[in-house]
Amino acid sequence: MKLTKETKIGITAVIAFALLIWGLNFLKGKNIIVTSNYYYAVYDNIDGLEAASPVMLSGFKVGVVETIKFHKKQRSRIVIRFSVDKEIKIPKNSKSVIEPANLIAGKLVTLELSDSQEILSKGDTLIGFVKPGLESQLSDQLLPIKEKAERLIESLDSVLSIFDAERRQGLQNSLDNLENITNDVSGLVAEEKVKLSKILSNFESISANLKNNNEKITTVLTNFSSISDSLAKANIKSTILNANKTLAELGEISGKINNGEGTIGLLINNDSLYVNLNKLAADLDKLVIDLNEHPKRYVHFSLFGKKDK
Structure with missing residues (x-):
């Protein structure tokens, strides 16, 4: 069925009116569909x-x-x-x-x-x-502070009323000096700002290094802890006592050797053994020389065997 022009216009108007109603309700936060x-x-x-x-x-x-x-x-x-x-x-x-x-x-x-x-x-x-909103909370918290400030101002007025012109001038001078000190401190901070910035940068660098090497530091501390536990478990006192005893015995033996006591003491302190060994070496040297020069004196060789003496 073919729709007439008037019908199309009517349908369009109804749809537009429905959309208008839905849009107005949507702007109000209502959703008529849900x-x-x-x-x-x-x-x-x-x-x-x-x-x-x-x-x-x-x-x-x-x-x-x-x-x-x-x-x-x-x-x-x-x-x-x-x-x-x-x-x-x-x-x-x-x-x-x-x-x-x-x-x-x-x-x-x-x-x-x-x-x-x-x-x-x-x-x-x-x-x-x-x-309560933020404004109400601030109002409730600031009200007591306001009352205290008013009482403080009243107290200051009472205190200032007892000052004469000379004392007021002295107080004014003190305040001026305090302002000058504050300005000097501010200037000093401004001058040293670069150094302070470098110091903070160094602290940040150190902190970053510590963070990056956290695992290594943990390992080192663990190793130190293991060494500490091992030392705590070891009988160090007994070991030291035994070492002291051994050193004392070695000292006693050394003293006897120096005094010529015992075989080792005699060998070290008495040169007779050295002299005898030198003499023996000289005799052996002479024997070898004579053997080389007169071998027949010491070796008898015969094709028919040795004769009975």
Whole structure:
């Protein structure tokens, strides 16, 4: 069937209108395509929460704040309605916590689920709670400091009131001297900045070397530990005593040798053996010479055998 021009224009208009509605809801944080359940939470102060703010569960967006309005009966309280994905089941006694979205601005709702086995139904109300923002925390912490500062200023005013012109001038001179000292220190630091930079670079280099040679250092320490354990287990005291005893005995033997006691002492201290050995060597030398010159005196050889004497 062929569509007329008017029909085509009508279908296009309907589609465009549907897209417009979906786009507006999407900009508000609603997704009309995905089904969801809605719940309520009541607060004394929503701390700047706005419609279309995200609803988070464990850091994941599971819904969006739809409406914010005053309580019908308790006009000082505020009721918010928010939608949550239908797959999310919220136990009874769970909390709806308003907290900062970031450090600068913005709020969001975080769901803190309880351990209850009973599940809330669509349209039930959660426990509302507002977590203090960074501004509130700073304000609470700075308020005591502000009060102390005011009391300190009052005390300083009281103290300064007892100073005459001369004492005030002396105090002013002391402050000027302190400023001069501070300037001198700043100048010295600026002059030595290069040296300080080199020192820090050397420290970084040493630290890097230690890190790179960590395994070798560990091995060396392990070896030292093994040596220490071996020395601790060894009977060093007994070894030293035995060595001292041996040295004493050697000293005693050396003393006897020097005194000419015993065979070794006589050999070392008495030269008679040396003289006799020299004499024997001389006699042997003469015998060898005579043997070479007169061999017949010592060797008898005959073809017919030796005669009986």
